[in-house]
Amino acid sequence: MLGLANNVTTKVASVVHSTQQTIAGELSLFAMSDKKILDEIYTTHVHADESFDDDSLFVIVENILKRATQTVDKIVQGTQVHVEDIEEKIPKPNFSVPLCTLKGISCEMQCKPPGEEIAHKTTLAILNKLSHYSWEAKASLTLAAFAMEFGEFWLLADLRESNHLAKSIAILKRVPVLLKPSQLQKRRQAILELNNLIKATLQVIECIDQFGKLSVYPPKDVPALSIALEHTPVDIYWAIMTVVACATKVTLLTSDEDKEFDLSPYSQKIHYVLNKLKIQLIVCHKQIEEAKNHRYILNLLRRPTEIMEVFKGLIFTKDNVQPLIDGSTKQTVNIDVLRRKNVLLFISGLDITDDDISILKPIHELTKKENQYKIVWVPIVEKWTDELRKKFEILKNKMPWFTVQQPGPIAGIKVIKEEWNFKGKPTLVVMNPQGKVEHSNALHMIRVWGVKAFPFTEKIEKELSHSHGEIHSVVEGVHPSVPSWLKENRYIFFYGGKDNEWIQQFTKKATALANDPILKEAKIYIELVCVGKNSKGEDDNGILGRFWTNIESLFLTKVDKQVDSVSQEIQKLLSYKNESGWAVLTRGSTVLVTGHGVSVLKVVEDFEKWKEHVKEKGFEFCFKAYYGRVVQASRPCCRLDIPGSTGKVPESMKCPDCQRNMETYISYKCCHIDGPTAHH
Helix, strand or coil: CHHHHHHHHHHHHHHHHHHCCCECCECCHHHCCHHHHHHHHHHHCCCCCCCCCHHHHHHHHHHHHHHHHHHHHHHHHHHHCCCCCCCCCCCCCCCCCCHHHHHHHHHHHCCCCCCHHHHHHHHHHHHHHCCCCCHHHHHHHHHHHHHHHHHHHHHHHHHCCCCHHHHHHHHHCCHHHHHCHHHHHHHHHHHHHHHHHHHHHHHHHHHHHHHHHHCCCCCCCCHHHHHHHHCHHHHHHHHHHHHHHHHHHHHHHCCCCCCCCCCHHHHHHHHHHHHHHHHHHHHHHHHHHHHHHHHHHHHHHHCCCCHHHHHHHHHCCCCCCCCEEECCCCEEECHHHHCCCEEEEEEECCCCCHHHHHCCHHHHHHHHHCCCEEEEEEECCCCCCHHHHHHHHHHHHCCCCEEECCCCCCCCHHHHHHCCCCCCCCEEEEECCCCCEEECCCHHHHHHHHHHHCCCCHHHHHHHHCCCCHHHHHHHHHCCCHHHHHHCCCEEEEEECCCHHHHHHHHHHHHHHHCCHHHHHCCCCEEEEECCECCCCCECHHHHHHHHHHHHHHHHHHCCCCCCHHHHHHHHHHHCCCCCCEEEEEECCEEEEEEEHHHHHHHHHCHHHHHHHHHHHCHHHHHHHHHHHHHHHHCCCCCCCCCHHHCCCCCCCECCCCCCECCCCCCCCCCCCCCCCCCC
8 A cells, every 4th residue: 555655646746747847947946856845944943842732723724714715615606616514623722822923924925926936935934933833833823824814805705795894894905806796707717726725735734734643653553654754844845835825826816916826836736745645644544454453353362252253353354254165065154153163274375286285185074073173264365366366266166174255355464474474375373262373383283294283283283293203294205105115114215406417326326235235135125215206207396395395394393392303304304405415314214314415425335335334233323324424524514494484483593413503594595396387
């Protein structure tokens, strides 16, 4: 919305600038930069007298000008104008009008010849007189001085036919000069243009006054307010300069001379300022509403509340509660189905894959048996289009659980992003029947342990993170034979990398090692699994993507827990993700070595140097011992890239190799491990 405001004001500014050309070869004041204006007017400002009751003065000015401009419309346009009821606003009882100040301002404005340079100098003179007032008060006082004269003029015009005193004073004020039928006919358009300009200027100062009242809200809740307030002095400069021009126009209209004074540049400028302020006010009120809603949702989450009420407040805007779609029947159902249930909020964008959906299907089957649990998909899209709505329908039809029926703005998007660290990647927030969050993202543990992680609370995650065999669930899907090899407790090399030449070398050397007669004689069976290849040996980016997603998930289930040998091995493996080569040696589900490609390849290549000790000390001992010597000699630096979208980024982390504290960097990478770009 703030971007919209900036775009609109920029476009309006360019139109205004282009229509205000140079005068007599010199740059027009209307083309003067805001910085230049600020430089000039700040020298007139000393300090703000906070004791002055600006609000009461503005109430009086509003009362005068709204009635005066209505009187103008009534007299000049006759029966064509619709007379509206104007609310009478009351100033504070003890308010004292600073009459001398108003008369001083009035004197500055009276009987000035037309011209923008004179209007500018008069404006600076007024600002100098009002140097001890706040910027808002400067505008109100100037408008009050004008209103005193303008209001009196049209009051006399309205009363002169029925009141002898008014008739006589009206002659002194030259009212009959303007209202002579011939003059009125001749100057009707100019009078109406002046009247409209006064209305617009009053609105500008009304808007500025509203910004002042919004200052009670914390700046972080209303960031757009700071932009508006910062620009207030310049806006007030234009308001005062316009009032000065209006005063000059009134003098010309009541004179016998036919001097021209075009108010259109002032009108263009003040309407530009008014449009900008109106847009900024809309943005500010929207931000305030969002901040109030944010606090309301946080309060819902932080105190025991019925889950259905929390869901309503989190997802729907006021008075726009929608039913859900039941994915199993494709029928709409009332959100009452969530009452007193544990709710699993599946929050994601529309770039989710079939894998993201498939890992939740066993969980959905479980929830059908455990009727106290319900899954609801909440799609998050910044700006919906027809194409995205079609994509939403396709995805929705793949899901057997509940879905929000009519996707649109999510009321609690700020809570979802800030409290639950949602940054685009799918998240599964687990909430109990009282609306308490039991886990801010259980998707990681579900990827690792599946239904074993039920009921998906942080307590369960902590318990599971201390168990063994986590690698089992991560590697099972990379090759069809892996599950049986794990059961048989065989040695398995899982390996991969960015460098195909390294992969070929490792495959060749590791195959030779696995087929060595000494190992065969000792009944030591070693299997090779190149991660990212299917059973036919072809590249499969889907397998590779799932593998690294599951490794990241396993890492994240342990990142805040006590460091153990498994978490260190996972951390190592994750640090090798973008290296030329890496390898993991397991025995069944037990990880023996996680190594950088260069180091592990060296151990395998040097098998001849250590294989004689295998009969005596065992393959496992010998491999780990030799690997330790290789790493000790090379000790490569460890680099770990944690996806920023996870929300779980520890403040510090020790190197899994040398145990020193690792330095922290931010990196952005596009790894293309999930397959080719989709074109829709």
